[in-house]
Amino acid sequence: MNTTDKPLVLVVDDEPAQRALLSYNLKAAGFRVSTANDGEEAMLAIAEDTPDVILLDWMLPRLSGLEACRQIKASAGGRQSAVIMVSARSEEADRVRGLETGADDYIVKPYSVAELIARVKANLRRVRPAAAGAVLEAGDIRLDTESYRVTRAGEALHLGPTEFRLLAALMERQGKVWTREALLDRVWGRDIYIDTRTVDVHVGRLRKALCTHGGADPIRTVRGAGYAMD
Amino acid sequence: MNTTDKPLVLVVDDEPAQRALLSYNLKAAGFRVSTANDGEEAMLAIAEDTPDVILLDWMLPRLSGLEACRQIKASAGGRQSAVIMVSARSEEADRVRGLETGADDYIVKPYSVAELIARVKANLRRVRPAAAGAVLEAGDIRLDTESYRVTRAGEALHLGPTEFRLLAALMERQGKVWTREALLDRVWGRDIYIDTRTVDVHVGRLRKALCTHGGADPIRTVRGAGYAMD
DNA sequence: GGCGCCTGTCACCTTACTGTCACATCCCGG
DNA sequence: CCGGGATGTGACAGTAAGGTGACAGGCGCC
Structure with missing residues (x-):
């Protein structure tokens, strides 16, 4: 778990535009942000500095979001992070599968930035009570x-x-x-x-x-x- | 899982000098230590008395560290231990492969003794929380x-x-x-x-x-x- | 560069805890 | 009722753990 004052959020998404958008909004909300292109990069980023919250896109190249989530939760650092799956699919079945894999929360596109920030903060409070601005x-x-x-x-x-x-x-x-x-x-x-x-x-x-x-x-x-x- | 007060650390390395060095330092830090020459001996040692933390050298004869790690994590006892891969390779790719295989942590040579001990302790805390029932x-x-x-x-x-x-x-x-x-x-x-x-x-x-x-x-x-x- | 604040380490001190002993007491078979 | 082994317990000295003042280095800020 990172111990600086600003909470660290890891954004895992293969679309640069999406990463930039999320980064911008999260930084504006006072978080530190790191990004990863895919599941493998995500594992690297986690080893580097364990994030407090991970935003994980459902569709990823090479390593699917589902599989990435499983690996994150199986790793030493990743277990300490809250994982929020981000998906365009709204089907219940996927939601269940996401949560079964160990995801802590689930958010469906399209979402408002406010909703996203709120979700991140909510999970942050759970993972790292002091960091959420409480x-x-x-x-x-x-x-x-x-x-x-x-x-x-x-x-x-x-x-x-x-x-x-x-x-x-x-x-x-x-x-x-x-x-x-x-x-x-x-x-x-x-x-x-x-x-x-x-x-x-x-x-x-x-x-x-x-x-x-x-x-x-x-x-x-x-x-x-x-x-x-x- | 062993139940005495002193945590048990298994050192797997094919170089006797390295084993001796690690053993000495770990014992000085208050751990019990067992050693293994290679992956096969490691599996035996685990069956004998399940260690809390396993220090696994990347380069091993017969059974590579990577493969050994996979087997350890697939075995009944090994699943309960934290595995720390020790490697001279600093390449990111290896780190990922190590973690993918189920290693809990990764440490790269050259490392300080203090760092090693700290890593072992950190993983120990995670693997063996003070007590189950509060x-x-x-x-x-x-x-x-x-x-x-x-x-x-x-x-x-x-x-x-x-x-x-x-x-x-x-x-x-x-x-x-x-x-x-x-x-x-x-x-x-x-x-x-x-x-x-x-x-x-x-x-x-x-x-x-x-x-x-x-x-x-x-x-x-x-x-x-x-x-x-x- | 000078200054002040914060930090990590050390040395020294105090105190609580610990292991052992010696002796008292108890229990049980005979 | 007695003897011997097992257990209870007060005393004590050694030790380990924690409290704390001092100090030097690092760092940012005038």
């Missing part, structure tokens, strides 16, 4: 992923980028314990190799920041396991 | 493996890591009598050398913790056999 809340702490603002009991807090993403991760799954390794993956990124103790340091900094205006420490340390937010 | 219940005791929380009659209890795992083991199979040896295996790990009396001590501590807010002792001592939870 406001996360936990107790008296509010974190707005769109405006990058964090408040506690109404008081604004200043966090660095890393602390921000760390807090977002913790709040995304309240109560759940994150191991240091999982946090490194989620906050720092999959291909970054960093000492796990660094997580401790950042948790410490985050704690200090969260308590600047008083209030109890909201982060729970689980000895031998990791950290959790309550 | 919440265990027995009587008025609740144990949540995701949030690492234990409550009795609603009251939160504080347990150390070992006590937590011990309780989880007992609750996982209510009524079953665990021998001290089995508990040592399950809670402490397979090849850990510890006095069996230590189990008694921890059971005692666990009992005390479970009864802090009153309530009957839920752990039954079976004289001459071990312990069980009712």
Whole structure:
């Protein structure tokens, strides 16, 4: 899963015009976009940087959309992405086959751009709750992923980028314990190799920041396991 | 799938030096390691004790890495392992072919040891999530493996890591009598050398913790056999 | 170039946890 | 009622895990 702030959408379509159109609209909606011509290129793109959402055209050369979907869902990275099949066929049978293959959603041409964006966001929320521009809340702490603002009991807090993403991760799954390794993956990124103790340091900094205006420490340390937010 | 605490990594490489190097580093990182010379030995090793992660060299005698990967993924045990292809070839095409064959990840020589370990851990997390069932219940005791929380009659209890795992083991199979040896295996790990009396001590501590807010002792001592939870 | 902010690492400290021992207690066969 | 093996448990020292201040490098911004 990519860990930058903007969600990444992969567009898989063999028509350049269609790719350009989708790219333009998705970028305008604040997403990063990568493109692929066919199923094989798609697998490459996924290995390169795992997208959050994949828009997959039904009709593809070489590797059909259906088969591409199966492979994506069978791969390590692709399993973490939401796959939306895009098709001109409106038949129910195809829809069923698409979903059976592991597609998460289905959208039929012709569609409005608004509908497309809405679908992407909906799936994004499911796959990566914090990235969809949601406001996360936990107790008296509010974190707005769109405006990058964090408040506690109404008081604004200043966090660095890393602390921000760390807090977002913790709040995304309240109560759940994150191991240091999982946090490194989620906050720092999959291909970054960093000492796990660094997580401790950042948790410490985050704690200090969260308590600047008083209030109890909201982060729970689980000895031998990791950290959790309550 | 093996069930001890230490994950098992199978290294498949025809160069003894390479095997030794990988083994050393993986063991240093806390993994158990088995090795295989080629694809056929790999299949044997998998039948012996299913590894959690398989490091598969691209170039192998007799059975190419690609073909070996296909066979592994087609076998009963191998399907449960994450396969990481290790290759000197950096060509994109190979990467695709590797992933198409069912490899879960791909790493290209030369790679740093840190990267290798990180990859192994990342795949391990995916293959073997901490625990299957999130919440265990027995009587008025609740144990949540995701949030690492234990409550009795609603009251939160504080347990150390070992006590937590011990309780989880007992609750996982209510009524079953665990021998001290089995508990040592399950809670402490397979090849850990510890006095069996230590189990008694921890059971005692666990009992005390479970009864802090009153309530009957839920752990039954079976004289001459071990312990069980009712 | 100077400055300040953010980051990752390290070293040191504190604390909780752990494994073992010694001794008390219990259970059961004889 | 007794002896011996099995279990309960308080004490204790060693250790591993986590908290934290310090520091140097990187980076963007004046």
